[in-house]
Amino acid sequence: MQTVRAPATSANLGSGFDVFGVALDRPMDVVRVEKADRTTIEMSGVGSQYIPEDPDKNVVGAVAEALDAPARIRIDKGVRPSSGLGSSAASAAAAAVGLNALYDRGLSRSELVPAAAEGEAVVSGTAHSDNVAPALLGGFTIARDGAVTAVDASIPLVACLPEIAVSTRDARDVVPESTSMGDLVHTVGSAATLAVGMCRDDPGLVGAGMDERVVTPARAELILGYESVRAAALDAGATGVTVSGAGPAVIAPCRESNRRHVAAAMVDAFAEAGVESRAYQTRVSAGATLYD
Numbered sequence: 001m002q003t004v005r006a007p008a009t010s011a012n013l014g015s016g017f018d019v020f021g022v023a024l025d026r027p028m029d030v031v032r033v034e035k036a037d038r039t040t041i042e043m044s045g046v047g048s049q050y051i052p053e054d055p056d057k058n059v060v061g062a063v064a065e066a067l068d069a070p071a072r073i074r075i076d077k078g079v080r081p082s083s084g085l086g087s088s089a090a091s092a093a094a095a096a097v098g099l100n101a102l103y104d105r106g107l108s109r110s111e112l113v114p115a116a117a118e119g120e121a122v123v124s125g126t127a128h129s130d131n132v133a134p135a136l137l138g139g140f141t142i143a144r145d146g147a148v149t150a151v152d153a154s155i156p157l158v159a160c161l162p163e164i165a166v167s168t169r170d171a172r173d174v175v176p177e178s179t180s181m182g183d184l185v186h187t188v189g190s191a192a193t194l195a196v197g198m199c200r201d202d203p204g205l206v207g208a209g210m211d212e213r214v215v216t217p218a219r220a221e222l223i224l225g226y227e228s229v230r231a232a233a234l235d236a237g238a239t240g241v242t243v244s245g246a247g248p249a250v251i252a253p254c255r256e257s258n259r260r261h262v263a264a265a266m267v268d269a270f271a272e273a274g275v276e277s278r279a280y281q282t283r284v285s286a287g288a289t290l291y292d
């Protein structure tokens with residue numbers, strides 16, 4: 001048997017739609033795999049009642065098929081599904097690491113990215129890797145044209161998860177099909193600033209580099225209270241605010257000394273909008289970890 005812990009992730013980071021991602025140090029999924037003649041799945045943990053155990057509908061079924069590695073797979077969910085915190089990617093990445101070890105496939109973490117991304121295709125229709133790449137490799141990742149670049153980073157941030165559900169499929173439907181040259185230039189400037197901020201572990205540059213005018217405003221409409229939560233986080237010292245993945249989680253990088261204050265301000269602002277929420281005080285961190 002192999003046991004793997006895989007972290008929540010936050011994709012896009014505003015200016016890096018479908019490209020940027022970070023691994024977070026909490027919450028996380030724990031996945032156990034044992035060799036079997038055919039793949040079976042057992043779910044427990046947060047939101048597991050909403051996740052199918054049928055291998056054709058669960059992300060880990062597609063990963064087992066991609067690696068030709070049938071197994072009894074037990075998933076203890078710590079990352080709530082439809083959260084914007086890479087719930088499906090955490091399970092997919094953990095299964096990829098566990099099955100690779102179980103069957104001695106010898107694949108590197110980078111080589112496991114396409115297999116884990118097959119799981120994402122099951123839920124959103126696209127095998128995008130901006131969540132599975134950081135879940136496998138850790139740190140800050142840039143997923144582009146089938147290649148992934150990973151950078152170690154350790155930026156403190158708050159991930160605030162409201163009690164509303166937004167599916168990735170629905171959130172992709174509101175993304176505009178085209179943009180203006182002015183907005184494109186703005187996005188490139190932000191993305192470059194964010195990438196340098198990650199390399200320098202500079203929360204100020206990372207926050208400034210999240211600013212983006214095309215995808216984020218469209219998706220913010222799906223999150224009740226987003227604008228007041230954003231304003232409250234910035235007032236409390238966040239260096240930037242954006243939608244995490246497809247939402248509804250909202251992330252705010254900050255300096256460590258402000259993190260508790262930012263978390264409280266975001267939860268209070270959601271409460272004023274009539275939405276319960278939970279804030280994770282977290283940081284950019286390591287990827288999936290294999291236990292014996």
Ligand SMILES: Nc1ncnc2c1ncn2[C@@H]1O[C@H](COP(=O)(O)OP(=O)(O)OP(=O)(O)O)[C@@H](O)[C@H]1O
Nearest residue numbers: 058059082083084085086087088091123168245246
């Ligand atoms: N092992 C799994 N873990 C979580 N969700 C799963 C799993 N297998 C299938 N699903 C389905 O995937 C959907 C959740 O994935 P979705 O991509 O919408 O959310 P997310 O991963 O939290 O978001 P994001 O990718 O924006 O961070 C739910 O419909 C859920 O039933």
Ligand SMILES: N[C@@H](CCO)C(=O)O
Nearest residue numbers: 011018130168245246
């Ligand atoms: N890049 C993806 C991440 C969510 O799975 C999106 O924003 O739709």
